[in-house]
Amino acid sequence: MYINSDFSRLEIDLDSCLENYKYFRSRLDASTRLLVLVKANAYGHGAVEFASLMESAGADYLAVAYPVEGIELRQAGIKSPVMVLTAGTDSFEQIINYGLEPGIPNMYSLKLLCEVLEKRGMKNFPIHVKLDTGMHRLGFMTDELAELEDFLRTCSLVTVKSVYSHLAAADDPECDDFTLGQIRLFMANADRLSDSIGYKPLYHILNSAGIERFPQYQFDMVRLGIGIYGVSAIPGTRLSPVASFKCKILQIKTLRPEDGTIGYGRRGKIAEEGTVVATIPVGYADGLDRHLSGGRGSFSVNGHRVPTIGNICMDMSMLDVTGIDVKVGDTVTIFGEDPTIMELARLLGTIPYEILTSVPRRIERIIVRK
Numbered sequence: 001m002y003i004n005s006d007f008s009r010l011e012i013d014l015d016s017c018l019e020n021y022k023y024f025r026s027r028l029d030a031s032t033r034l035l036v037l038v039k040a041n042a043y044g045h046g047a048v049e050f051a052s053l054m055e056s057a058g059a060d061y062l063a064v065a066y067p068v069e070g071i072e073l074r075q076a077g078i079k080s081p082v083m084v085l086t087a088g089t090d091s092f093e094q095i096i097n098y099g100l101e102p103g104i105p106n107m108y109s110l111k112l113l114c115e116v117l118e119k120r121g122m123k124n125f126p127i128h129v130k131l132d133t134g135m136h137r138l139g140f141m142t143d144e145l146a147e148l149e150d151f152l153r154t155c156s157l158v159t160v161k162s163v164y165s166h167l168a169a170a171d172d173p174e175c176d177d178f179t180l181g182q183i184r185l186f187m188a189n190a191d192r193l194s195d196s197i198g199y200k201p202l203y204h205i206l207n208s209a210g211i212e213r214f215p216q217y218q219f220d221m222v223r224l225g226i227g228i229y230g231v232s233a234i235p236g237t238r239l240s241p242v243a244s245f246k247c248k249i250l251q252i253k254t255l256r257p258e259d260g261t262i263g264y265g266r267r268g269k270i271a272e273e274g275t276v277v278a279t280i281p282v283g284y285a286d287g288l289d290r291h292l293s294g295g296r297g298s299f300s301v302n303g304h305r306v307p308t309i310g311n312i313c314m315d316m317s318m319l320d321v322t323g324i325d326v327k328v329g330d331t332v333t334i335f336g337e338d339p340t341i342m343e344l345a346r347l348l349g350t351i352p353y354e355i356l357t358s359v360p361r362r363i364e365r366i367i368v369r370k
Helices: 012-024 039-043 047-057 066-075 090-095 107-120 142-153 173-197 209-211 341-348 351-355
Strands: 008-013 033-037 059-062 083-084 102-103 125-130 159-163 202-204 220-223 245-247 251-255 275-280 297-301 306-309 316-322 331-335 364-367
Touching: 012 047, 012 209, 012 220, 012 341, 033 202, 039 142, 039 351, 047 059, 047 066, 047 364, 059 066, 066 083, 083 107, 090 102, 090 107, 102 107, 102 306, 107 125, 107 142, 107 159, 159 173, 173 202, 202 220, 202 275, 209 220, 220 297, 306 316, 331 341, 341 351
Parallel strands: 008 364, 033 059, 033 220, 059 083, 083 102, 102 125, 125 159, 159 202
Antiparallel strands: 008 245, 245 331, 251 275, 275 316, 297 306, 297 331
């Protein structure tokens, strides 16, 4: 894998991570289990590195989206229970081989898994049953429970480790009635399933926003995602940003109007009095959104905010550092404390998740302490 660490890096602040973990842990009862989501390369933070941190911190479960993500963790030596939220239909052999625990959203997936288990002579394999309570993406609807119950009552191939659902709008106070309706439906259907199979699995429905806003419904376990990475659903909550995207200046040029223009499409204009341009080794292939071109985005260097100039390129970008004391090798912060990931998200009309998960693997993840 190509590593660009000489020039650019995503710093993962261990202390901030642990502070956020303690904050969410403090909102839970001592008996409530904590599952941490490390899907999508740990929301761009580095799956193996972050999973190792969470394992050391005491997380009860880890969760990934796809089997390949769980396999990566196992191959890196992660021992914690790993739930696969989207197990698919053709990866059950690998899931079994690597000791992963699949989420089961429908009878088709359940029957396919059981065919594999029967061929291998296995019993009591742990599964997690997903209920659809209003997200309408994956999961068993209420009218599908009878078939599931009949199947599970006579099947010794699997054991239901947990029953779970997903809140669609837990971060939005205007949707609280809908959220509470989801929770009520989840409770009713989870209890119904437990009564039918004769034992009670773990229940979990709260995501990060749910932990903050509806802790009374934490049940047996909660799923901590974006919150552990420093993004809160409650205005004013002081979570610490975990990731800082930084790079170093590659070259500095002092340009005059007669030198023409800057960058692709000749979009960068040189001021009458001249423009000092710093080139950095981060472009749209590194997750730097091209919509931040032409001065719309600005980043930090030596205590100053400096705007982009011209179009952001695939692997590089240019900054207007006119009047700023900078030199080749100085550090530029794309996001972190200044600017924050929330600021960039607002500027781009998106969510922090998209920005974080856009930082590719060629950018090295480095664990740091304050």
